[in-house]
Amino acid sequence: MAKKKTKDPQTMSFLDHLEELRWHLIRATTAVLIMGIIAFIAKGFIFDVLIFGPRNADFPTYRGLCWLSQLSGMDNSLCFEQSPFSIQSRKVAGQFSVHIWTSITAGFIAAFPFVLYEFWKFIAPALYENERKYSKGFIFISSLLFFLGVLFGYYVITPLSLNFLGSYQVSELVLNEFDVDDYIRLVRVSVIACGLIFELPIIMYFLAKVGLVTPEFLRKYRKFALVIVLILSAIITPPDIVSQIIVAIPILILYEVSILISKIVVRNNNKKQKKVSVT
Known part of the structure; x- marks a missing residue:
């Protein structure tokens, strides 16, 4: 049986590119499903261990905060003894709906490297041969940054938010009884948002590659970036200074890494242009 010939990207029509994109999306969606x-x-592990883990007093983040509190002589002021809120479901199909959407979110997180691989396969034909050699490195680094962001959102943002919002009361007459959908939405937003934010160096790499961003531009607007980071930290964290600083620090580090990456990209582009002009 004759093998199917791969179409030349240079001779493919717009509809051919759309067809190619459709199959990449189908494969990526299948992996997520x-x-x-x-x-x-794996409902028991996903919910009892992962989703509802941050409301337990023995969660690693709370143990770490308690240890730091005792080490700094603050007694047990940062220790988390018991959950200050309860979780309930007030809709007929609430738990089943939560189960479905949580599974899809978990599927996206677990399949992220493959989704990224399909995205890379779609854009790879438009790149130079030497740029395609970095595909494995690109997928690995992007996936690593995403999973680091997910872990940061899960172990830092989520417990800080739950501890603050769960214990906050306008009056002792009002009990904190959170709907399961709202609780999981907070966990989902914290985890996914941090995972995408940690992709900042990759985004800056491509922006520098096409000439939209330069290291001089990033240095010039560093102060504005600091303000944006603080605003972003205030949005995805509880309204207390400690939490905002904890979130702002890694984002600022990623911004500085992005400056370094853009500098390397611009330097390599300049070298290529010099070689072309010499030849």
């Missing part, structure tokens, strides 16, 4: 089905089956 497969991982989502696995997450759906």
Whole structure:
């Protein structure tokens, strides 16, 4: 049986590119659904261990804060003894709906490297041969940054938010009884948002590659970036200074890394232009 010939990207029409994109999206979506089905089956681990883990007093973040509190002579002021809120479901299909959407979210997180791989395969034909060699490194670094962001959102943002919002009361007459959908939405937004924010160096790499961003531009507007980071930290964290600083620090580090990456990209582009002009 004859092998199907791969179409030349240079001779492909707009509709051919759309067809190619459609198959990449189908494969990426299939991977997300497969991982989502696995997450759906592993309901006990996903919910009891992962989702509801940050409301337990023995969660690693709370143990670490308690240790720091005792080490700094603050007694047990930062220790988390028991959950200050309860979780309930007030809709008929509430728990089933939560189960479905949580499984899809978990499927997306687990399948992220493959989704990224399909995205890379779609844009790879438009790149130079030497740029395609970095595909494995690109997928690995992007996935690593995303998972680091997910872990940061899960172990830092989520417990800080739950501890603050769960214990906050306008009056002792008002009890904190959170709907399960709202609780999981907070966890989901914290985790996904941090995962995407940690992709900042990759985004800056591509912006520098096409000439939209330069290291001089990033240095010039560093002060404005600091303000934006603080505003962003205030949005995704509880309204207390400590939490905002904890979130702002890694984002600022990523911004400085982005400056270094853009500097390397611009330097390499200049070298290529010099070689072309000499030849």
